[in-house]
Amino acid sequence: MQLRELEWFVTLAETEHITESSIRLHISQPTLSRALARLERKLGVQLFDRNQNRLRLNKYGELFRTHALRALDELHSGEERIADLVDPDRGSVSLGFAHSFGGWLIPNLLIRYRGIAPGTSFELHGDACDSVVGNVRQGQIDIGFVAPQPAADDLEWIPLGSEALCLRVPPGHAFEGRDRVAMADVANEPMIALKGEYGLRQVTNQLCLEAGFDPRIEFEVTELSTLNALVTAGMGIAVVPAAHSGHTSSAGTVPLSDPTAFRRYGAVVRRPGPSGRAARRFLEFVTGISQVPAHVGRAASDGAPPRILRTSPPTAWPVPA
Numbered sequence: 001m002q003l004r005e006l007e008w009f010v011t012l013a014e015t016e017h018i019t020e021s022s023i024r025l026h027i028s029q030p031t032l033s034r035a036l037a038r039l040e041r042k043l044g045v046q047l048f049d050r051n052q053n054r055l056r057l058n059k060y061g062e063l064f065r066t067h068a069l070r071a072l073d074e075l076h077s078g079e080e081r082i083a084d085l086v087d088p089d090r091g092s093v094s095l096g097f098a099h100s101f102g103g104w105l106i107p108n109l110l111i112r113y114r115g116i117a118p119g120t121s122f123e124l125h126g127d128a129c130d131s132v133v134g135n136v137r138q139g140q141i142d143i144g145f146v147a148p149q150p151a152a153d154d155l156e157w158i159p160l161g162s163e164a165l166c167l168r169v170p171p172g173h174a175f176e177g178r179d180r181v182a183m184a185d186v187a188n189e190p191m192i193a194l195k196g197e198y199g200l201r202q203v204t205n206q207l208c209l210e211a212g213f214d215p216r217i218e219f220e221v222t223e224l225s226t227l228n229a230l231v232t233a234g235m236g237i238a239v240v241p242a243a244h245s246g247h248t249s250s251a252g253t254v255p256l257s258d259p260t261a262f263r264r265y266g267a268v269v270r271r272p273g274p275s276g277r278a279a280r281r282f283l284e285f286v287t288g289i290s291q292v293p294a295h296v297g298r299a300a301s302d303g304a305p306p307r308i309l310r311t312s313p314p315t316a317w318p319v320p321a
Contacts, residue, residue, distance in 0.1 A: 003075070005035045006068050009047070012036065013065045016048070016055045090119040091278025096132035097124070097145040098199055098265075100224055100241050105145060105160075105265070113285055120278055128222070129199035136268055142279035143286070147199045147265035156273070158283075159266040160290050164242040165203065166261075167254045168227075170234040180257040183211035190218040190236040192227050200224075203263045204239045210260060266290070 012021045012032065022029045040046050047061035057065065097106050102124075110122060125132075125141055132144040133152060149157050167186065169175045175185075187208075193215065194201040208215040218236045221227050231238050232252070240253070241263070255261075267286050274280050 005039055006072065008032060008035055009039055010065065010068050010072065012055070013047075013057050013061060013068075016057060018055065090121075091276055091281075092121045092123060093143070093274075093276070093279045093282050094123040094141040095125065095143055095145065096135050096141040097126055098129050098132065098147060099126045100200065101145050101147075101265070102126045109286065109289075113282060116285060117278075117281065120282065128195070128197040129202075130197035133268060136270060139270065142269070142274040142276065143283060144268045145265065146268055147263040148203055149264060149266060150268060152268070154271060156269050156271050157266055158268070158287055158290050159264060160286070161266075162262045162264050164255070164262050165207070165239050166242050166256055168231045168238045168240045168252055169254060170231055170237070171252065173237070175237070175254050176252070178254050181254045182257045183207050183261070184213070186237060187211065187213040189216065191215050192219045192221065192230045192236040192238045193217050194224070194227065195220045195222055198222075199263065200239070200241065207239065207256075207258060207261060211258070 008021070008025055008027075011025055012018070015021045015024070018029050018032055022032045025032065036047070043060070043064065045060045047058065047064055048055040049058050050056075095106065106124065113120070123141075125135070127135070129146040129150070132141070132146050133150045133155070135141045136144040136155060137152070145160075147163065149159070167175060167181050175181050191204075193204055196202070205215065219230055221230070224240065227238050227240070230236065239256070242253075242255075267283070267290075269283060274283060
């Protein structure tokens, strides 16, 4: 069954007239008649009822037309998506990211990139860091933004910066109002944390290990909004990103004094990189940002407190459609 014969059938089903269809398709009547006969032999049924020189689409023809239109629409959509990938100014890029980056890092990157390629569209997927890395590895998303750096030899890591971590405490807690708190001071405190597959949980576990204790995790959650709500309700304390809290001096948060109280974040892609030109162009933009310390604010190698790419978003983030 040839694609052009499928298109001819759709036209014939619309007109139900050989002569009119042949004129519209710019082919001869015998050519169209032979194509219809081949299609009906292939399917084993007649698609039209014949009445002298007139055709009438029957129940088999109605059914086949539905599927033919669907198939042609899918092929057309495929052609458009290929065209988008070839043209980076109007292509599509799929991004995966840790949920906490959805409020500042991802909008920050998109609004800056929009000035370079305003026609590029994005598919955004927030998830646990382990899931993001797995989706990049499987080719389900083009670029992932995670923290900390995953242990994956088959993936390319592009460091972007470091984000300070702080302690979120309930109202009236003994730590509230302090200038700084050391992780060792929270050894006996009930804690709320993300589940183990989330990067922030892995960093929290490492901070507790360095402070010499195993964390008392009372609740495991999958969203920072739930974590913050539980802390506010007095169910425990939690380690959170400073960018998510708005600022390290915001109500309910206390800076951590530990020199390693930050997480390095970056982009991860498959080697040798995304296949689509639009994704490759966006990756070049991200890589360029990673090479500009003034914008990125990476932590110094001597362990100095890291700066943050952006700690609070503007009131609205226009994301390309």
